Amino acid sequence: MMGAVTSLWRHPIKSHGREEVTSTTLIAGQTMPGDRVWAVAHEQSKADGSEWVPCANFNRVSKVPQLMAMRARLDDDSGLVTLDHPNLGDITFDPDSDPAPFLDWVRPIMPSNRAQSKRFVKVPNRGMTDSDFPSVTLCNIASHRAVERQLGMEISPLRWRGNIWLDDLPEWQEFKWMGRDVKIGDAILRPTERTDRCPATNTNPETGLPDADVVSALDSFGHRDFSVRAEVIQGGEILIGSKAELI
Template identity: 65%
Template structure:
């Protein structure tokens, strides 16, 4: 039984925008190129860019739902961010942080720690997992959540990297410990992804409008998608088969 890739996404700045891709070349042991290259540490964070740290150190959609409505474009060292309540911003995250902090401040709740600085993780993207991961998400599982809630949902609530269709719902939860062939690549699935309040916010408006976590608990879990590591690199593109080895 095989599925096929329906979309590919990267998130240049963790929790601050998504960008769709037609294809990408994966690298063994690395996150998706251009994905979570930067992260935004808040004023209570001890993150300094010297090592990977958990997501609680960063400004993110779970605490600031308006961040979920950001879209992004990465070109070279320049990131362009768009949001329905803000003018577009093009800047270099390494050298023009003040521009970004001024832009994002109106999107942050007053009762949360303010965004303070942009950092990189050495040699990897700042994924939520403590290993460089790529997330795989199942369209059938997404449709099941939509049906449970009785409303249409954007897949961007889940902030996944690789979306596939053609396989049964929750099929991906049988994959940890198994290898997946996609295009020229081989990925080893490591673990399920436990979800947070970020998924309750609408990626078009930044407003919380769906009890996604309640829907997931109907299946007696709070998980959606799986994390995998790249074992063999190469190019993947929309339409590639997704095959469990």
């Protein structure tokens, strides 16, 4: 069974925007370069950057739906991040040295009854994925289309906030890959768990407004999962069009 890479996405700041890239070079045991490098800790967070902590410590789309409408761009050389949002305009800043401009910029879309964004957190050599291990998410376009059919409407694949999108596979084929090695381009990945989903996926990535009951659509398949979280076993380059096959 062979698929092909149709798109590659990274999310420099967890839950705050997405960026399409034309290639990526994975590193064994690490997350996708430039993906979830930072997370935005809220006022009640216990995260201190010394180790990975669960997503409840951070502001994210499930609690602040408007975050879904952000786009992001990371300058890999300077470390500067540019975010834009339909209701806020754009901003360029350095999350490591000068977070204050971001905190002022994002405040208008933060619900007043929720803990406000306070600081950036990052952990050496891994992105702040929802998984407790450094993971890369593999998404199947056929599975996405199955969800669309269940909903009776088209939805953006960006709702899933995945890393590597694959086509030319049967729907839900990715769930059969648990514990098996998948070669994608020059890299080898090993899916180890399915990605459980929350109401964040109900939110439209263009508007930041919930407009589809995606979670209930998943329930109709007997699960609330979409995509698989994989460990990078062997690093290597992946390009648009790279082949994906079990080995």
